[in-house]
Amino acid sequence: MAISGRISQWKKLPLTLTELCIDTTLQCGQSFRWRKINDEWICSLRGRVVVLKQDESCLHYKSMFPNVSPSPSKDIRDEDNTDKMLYHYFDLKHDLGALYEQWSKADPIFKKLAPQFGGVRILNQDAWEALICFICSSNNNISRISSMAHKLCKYYGAFITKIGDEEYHDFPTPEALTNPKVESHLRELGFGYRAQYIANTAKIVASKPPGWLNGLRNPESPAWGAKPALDSDSDAKPVTYKEAHGELISLSGVGPKVADCVCLMGLGWSESVPIDTHVWQIAQRDYKFGKTKTKTFTKATYDAVGDHFRELWGKQAGWAHSVLFTADLKAFAKAKDAAKEVMKVKKEAEEEEDEDGSVDSPAVKVEVKVEEEVTAVEEAPRGRSKRKRAATAVVKTEDALEAKREYTVRTRSQKKAKGQ
DNA sequence: CCTAGGCCTTTAAA
DNA sequence: ATTTAAAGGCCTA
DSSP states (O other), X not given: OOXXXXXXXXXXXXXXXXXXXXXXXXXSSSOSOOEEETTEEEEEETXXXXXXXXXSSXXXXXXXXXXXXXXXXXXXXXXXXXXXXXXXHTTTTSOHHHHHHHHHHHOHXXXXXXXXXXXXXXXXXXXXXXXXXHHHTTXXXXXXXXXXXXXXXXXXXXXXXXXXXXXXXXOOOTGXXXXXXXXXXXXXXXXXXXHHHHHHHHHHHHHSOTTTTGGGSOTTSXXXXXXXXXXXXXXXXXXXXXXXXXXXXXXXXXXXXXXXXXXXXXXXXXXXXXXXXHHHHHHHHHSXXXXXXXXXXXXXXXXXXXXXXXXXXXXXXXXXXXXHHHHHHHHHHHHHHHHHHHHHHHHHHHHHHHHHTOSOOOTTTSOOOHHHHHHHHHTOOOXXXXXXXXXXXXXXXXXXXXXXXXXXXXXXXXXXHXXX
């Protein structure tokens, strides 16, 4: 494989799946730039391309740097701080097992769901990247947000290296997005109304003093590469979560939810709980938040839900929230797959009957219960190979249906409330 | 303080 | 086939 930069060997970090599960953590909607290729995760990160894979006991990683290093003759090991970078990125100083125990103790609902979703961890992302990506997230879905994030890197980020035919670029700086043509270009690229938000926010941030955004960090969670303040200027009073949140809201395209995402995933405010439509649904369905006075979701409701979770889960409420959020996403995806699988089986059954030209097939045209259709498929095998295929489909479908039923039960109460 | 409507684009249902 | 709704919201009136 052709690589234009310098590549490190595989290294490893002892780490259990309870402490970190990259499969869930990297695709639960926190970060939008990781891509999975076979069993490896790959992403450009702070000037290098990082590849990750995980087994029972270790996180394996390697990194690729650009060729234009300060001293090309120097051994890569002297400057490769990827181990420390990942330790910071995954915030591994926290004992996740202990946190899960604490949250389970405080909340029976968490306790029930958590065992299936271990190793979900809040990433310590670059604040600027989080800010722009979550501006993109409004009224949007994960796959489209991801493609937008990649376009930003592709057109505005510094080139890092090429692997095969794929070029890797870093996430763009604010300055790189201040060009007057950015807004119209991003619109052409399909960003929609978010193009303006991004352009405006880039201008605002670029006009602030350097380090302004990271100045909103939780002091207990310093930025990557930040030098510990030597003799700190005593007039700089520490920022609070609420203050940081308020500052972010003043930016373009940033409301309470996006501000909380940046606080939690970019600025180290672990008590921040972003309330999006999913979390709001969880709050209504599982935490009795349905009977508020106002029907629509107001700022007051937003704060009330956040405060409730902060009281329930404590200091690291944002982390606990992400576990439940992940659980809901997975259940939702499973139910969706189930629906697809059912359609597929339907189609197969239909095709088989067409092949035979048999007439006794009322099941496919009439709206009936899916369970009955599955039975119909099972009883309809005629040739050997067809029988096998049908049997496999049934097995897969039963799992899928189970997931769908489970999700439906969980969401029923909410649908009822909506109907009134 | 609360509410309604509009906004870009894509996808899946209806 | 067209239309509607929803997808991890925000902004303006």
